[in-house]
Amino acid sequence: MQFxxxxxxxxxxxxxxxxxxxLFQLRKFQKIDFTNVAFLKKVNIQTRKSSQLKKWLTLVLRLFALACIILAFAQPFTASRTALNTQKETVVYLDNSFSMQAKGPNGPLLQRAIQQLYAQANGTxxxxxxxxxxxxxxxxxxxxxxxxxxxxxxANQLRPEDVILKSGQLFSKSEGANKRLLWVSDFQGVGAFPEIPEDIKVEAVQLEPVNQNNISIxxxxxxxxxxxISKLTVQVSSQGEVPISVPVSLYNGNELIAKAAVDFSExxxxxxxxxxxxxxxxxxxxTIEDPNLTYDNSLFFSINTPKKIKVLSISGANATFLQHIFETTEFNYTAQTDTNTDYNSFTQQNFIILNEIxxxxxxxxxxLADFVDKGGSLFVIPSKNGQLEEYNGLLSSLGAGSFGNYxxxxxxxxxxxxxxxLYKDVFEKQVVNFQYPKxxxxxxxAxxxxxVLKFEDGTPFISQTGNVYTCVAPINSENSNFKNSPLIVPTLYNMAQQSLPLSQLYFTVGQANTFAVPVTLIQDEILTLKDSTSSFVPLQQTKATNVLITTTEEPTSxxxxxxxxxxxxxxxxxYNYGRVESNLQYADALNWDGARTYNSIEGLFDTLLEENSINSFWKWFAIFALLFLILEMLVLKFYKT
Incomplete structure (x- = not known):
């Protein structure tokens, strides 16, 4: 008890x-003579004993009454060390990641946590x-x-160590303050709990869903x-107890294009x-329908109108076969000779073929090295009479090997x-009995x-290093019948197709994403990203033939x-949200060393209220003082001596 x-x-x-x-009665008694001394002596003994008991009882009651009055004015109380500390600091962390969409006993975890915090928060x-x-x-x-x-x-989910770090920035630098972090979360995806600093107390409220069932795209x-035709493949996963068959819908904008079903029976x-x-x-x-987590029920993607692939051939031999392959609606084909080559046109190309120069x-x-360095693709077909040192100088600058003896x-x-x-989905099966070119x-x-293709002795005929394809032999009609082989069309066609790959279908919200937009801007022009409700200007870098866009914090949806x-x-x-939180696996906060764990926000605040309460007893002592005084009055009035 303290005062x-x-x-x-x-x-x-x-x-x-x-x-x-x-003890030292100062009252003087007066002597009176009586005739019957024996009788008076007996009465005196009885009276003195009764009077002495009454005086002691009165003294004790009076002492108790005075002591209670003094103690009441001293104001006694009991309290914990936390309650007595006048420097109290509290920081609240509320996890609002997508896993908090899961249903708890009284509704979605996040909404229920908000309601409880709203109801429990009080004070000035x-x-x-x-x-x-x-x-x-x-x-x-x-x-x-x-x-x-x-x-x-x-979509953003702070790591536990980031939560500790961020809370430390909100607390003061005072060493004597009682610092308490109220951590409200489901602790989904937490691999390991961080070490708690010595000057911070963590009160962890772990909200638990009623089940761990989920279906996600x-x-x-x-x-x-x-x-x-493009074949679009959708991957759907499930967790817990889910329906065996789940419908999947495909939309183009707001138009429903097709429906199919995924099977989770096996x-x-x-x-x-x-x-x-x-x-x-x-x-x-x-889209799919799933009542548990809803954020992963949709996945957006975009396929833009295919651009014509720009193909340039620089030839020192007959290039008619290239014209037959690339003069289609898919390509923008340009033919130049080795004696009349426009280097300035290289920046506009996607695929360049050196044809036996x-x-x-x-x-x-x-x-050519600058062209490849900027992402272009190159196919080198050597000439029988080519300058070997010059060819090897080119291949060496591209890190693509070197030619040896002819x-x-x-x-x-x-x-x-x-x-x-290059041959993915070209052949229905691995063909082994066709007429081999030579x-x-x-x-x-080396x-x-x-x-890509090999000779019968296992040495390469065509090989690939990055964006550079190299053929080891001239393919003119005098040296080879490869131009007449069925292999030449898919080989060169797919080289060109992969020089301008399909743009990425989607990016992830909250991550650093970079992509190029094929547009040429003039001075002071900027690109803007827009959806139906908002727009923003991303970080962008203007280049000769495209604009390089980088997005980080935006978009948020x-x-x-x-x-x-x-x-x-x-x-x-x-853009889509990351799918990390679709896996409903939770860490147990009871295993977190140094943290106190609760299963509800009400339980947390009840404990804090009890710890911060000060129990005062002065009223009780005032009541006891009054009681002792009343008892003293009753003794004086009714106790007969």
Missing amino acids: KHPELLYALFLLLIPIIIH ETISWFTNSQTHKDEGLQDFKAKLLDVDHT DSVFVASRNST RNESFVTFDIDATQTFKGKI TSVPASLRTA NEQEKKITQIVFAHP VNSAYKF ANASS AGVYEIHNKDQYLEDVS
Whole structure:
């Protein structure tokens, strides 16, 4: 027990006064003579005993009454060390990540947590609090409650160590303050709990969903495509107890294009494929119906109108076969000779073919190296009479190997690397009994490269290093019949197709994403990203043939965004929320060393209220003092001596 005014306890020494008065009775008795002495002596003995008992009883009651009065004025109380500390600091962290959409016993976890915090928050002190997406320092109670109701789910999920770090920034630097972090979360996806600083107490409220069932659209990708059709594959996963068959809907904008169903009867991962038009812009959205987590029930993607692939051939030999392959609606084909080459046109190309030119001068090597460095693709077909040093200078600058001696030896091209991206979906099965093309002579070739086609001895005929493809032999009619082989069309066609790959279907909200928009801007022009409700200007870098866009904090919402140059629509880009929180696996806060754990916000505040309460007892002592005084009066009045 402690006292608010302990100096008043010195008044207890005053209790000695009635004790002294009682022990040393200063009253003088008067003697009176009586005749019957024996009788008076007997009465005197009885009277003195009764009177002595009454006096002692009165003294004790009076001492108790005075002591209680003194103790009441000293104001005794009991309290914990936390309650006595006048420097109390509290920071609240409310997890508003998407996993908090899960249903708890009384509704969605986040909404229920907001209601409980709103109801429990009281007092006049300011509050510092933060979520995964916003931070507020030293706010009044009314502002706290008003902004609390506006908290919504966010794609950003702070790591536990980031929460500790951020809370430390909201606490003061005072070493004597009692610092308490109220942590409200479901602790989804927490791998390991961080170490708690010595000057901070963590009160963890773990909100638990009633089940861990969920169905999510994980990804979508183009499995294959040709000039007219793209095969779109959707990956859907499940967790817990879910329906065996779940419908999946495909939209182009607001128009329903197709429906299919995924089957979870055998495993918790399934795929469904849609065929879509490859020649048009597609503002895609995949949807499912799942009542648990809703954020992963939709996935947006965009496929822009395919651009014509720009192909340039620089030839020192007959290039008619290239004209037959590339003069189609899909390509913009340009033919130049080795004696009339426009280096300035390289920046406009996607795919360049060196077709048996004799000399590769330094200026051409520099221009080609710059072209490849900026993302262009190159196919080198050597000439029998080519300047070997110049060819090797080019290949060396590209890190694509080197040519050796030229051997006059017939070789058959018998091995197709079916797993190579150039031949993906080209063959229904691995063909082994077709008429093999051949060459009459070829260069030896040394490179750390992946083979596309091989000779019968296992050495490469065509190999790939990055964006550079290298053929080891001339393919003119005198040296090879490869131009007449069925292999030449898919080989060169897919080289060109992959030089301008399909733009990424979607990006992830909250991550650093970079992509190029094929547009040429003039001075002071900027690109803007827009959806139906908002727009923003992303970080962008203007280049000669495109604009490089980087997005980080924006956009904050999933959807299909249009890219505009002022009022001119250019193309689309899509964003989706990450799917990390779709996996409903939770850490147990009871295993967190140093943290106290609660299963409800009410339980947390009840404990804090009890710890911060001060139990005062002065009223009880005042009541006891009055009681003792009443007892003294009753003794004096009714106790007969």
